[in-house]
């Protein structure tokens with residue numbers, strides 16, 4: 619795999635807030651990355667650093683081999699779609715579509731027109747007058763039709779209805795298959811985007827806590843459930859990332875459960891259930907007080 623962006627020991631501080639704290643990871647060429655994490659985890663800050671909109675406090679960011687800060691050659695190959703995109707006051711949707719090719723060499727006007735139809739976007743309407751979902755659709759269309767070699771979508775779906783969100787996911791996957799490029803998608807709707815993602819970067823309180831293949835991650839943990847005594851005995855000495863329980867019943871989510879571990883769980887009369895990416899993210903980023911470690915006073919019902 620070729621890395622097209624390298625982040626090393628990257629830290630960004632805003633006075634007393636450390637938004638990004640010693641992050642290191644690569645973005646791999648032509649793959650779809652999920653940048654996941656809770657509110658305020660540092661996702662937008664990371665994307666701003668990768669697109670040259672912020673200076674690092676320390677550490678380094680290289681995109682296509684160079685610093686992205688004030689680097690026109692790098693930034694010409696990057697698009698950053700975010701909800702808070704500003705447009706000139708009198709701009710209409712058609713103006714956005716007309717000016718986009720000035721910024722993006724790979725702009726596909728025909729694809730953009732098809733997307734405008736699919737998202738039912740009124741092209742003559744002023745941007746200021748668009749509904750929240752329509753405004754998101756403008757961003758999604760620009761991000762897709764630009765075909766930038768490195769595309770960031772920072773929660774691009776806000777206000778989009780379920781049909782429009784599915785259209786975005788479908789077109790992204792189809793178009794990416796025909797025109798591979800590197801995509802970074804930040805999202806809270808993890809179940810919805812789970813199938814799109816090839817790599818997952820999970821950030822929590824500014825720190826990268828997971829940087830892994832999505833498939834590996836999905837298979838990396840399982841939940842065992844049964845009587846409290848059986849669950850406790852099974853969990854002993856294993857890597858437990860979460861516990862739940864009520865009365866005499868309990869469950870434990872265990873990382874790194876291999877084939878023999880799964881057999882042992884069955885033999886102990888426990889039920890085994892897969893853990894979705896969303897569940898895993900929740901379990902890995904719960905506040906410490908909520909992640910219990912066998913203390914029944916801290917346990918919560920599932």
Ligand SMILES: Nc1ncnc2c1ncn2[C@@H]1O[C@H](COP(=O)(O)OP(=O)(O)OP(=O)(O)O)[C@@H](O)[C@H]1O
Pocket residue numbers: 632635636637655656657658659660661662663664
């Ligand atoms: N310009 C700024 N000045 C001060 N603090 C900031 C600034 N920008 C971000 N922060 C803080 O840095 C932290 C990370 O913010 P960031 O916007 O990167 O999070 P996020 O993961 O994108 O969150 P969300 O999912 O809620 O959009 C937060 O605590 C935020 O309040």
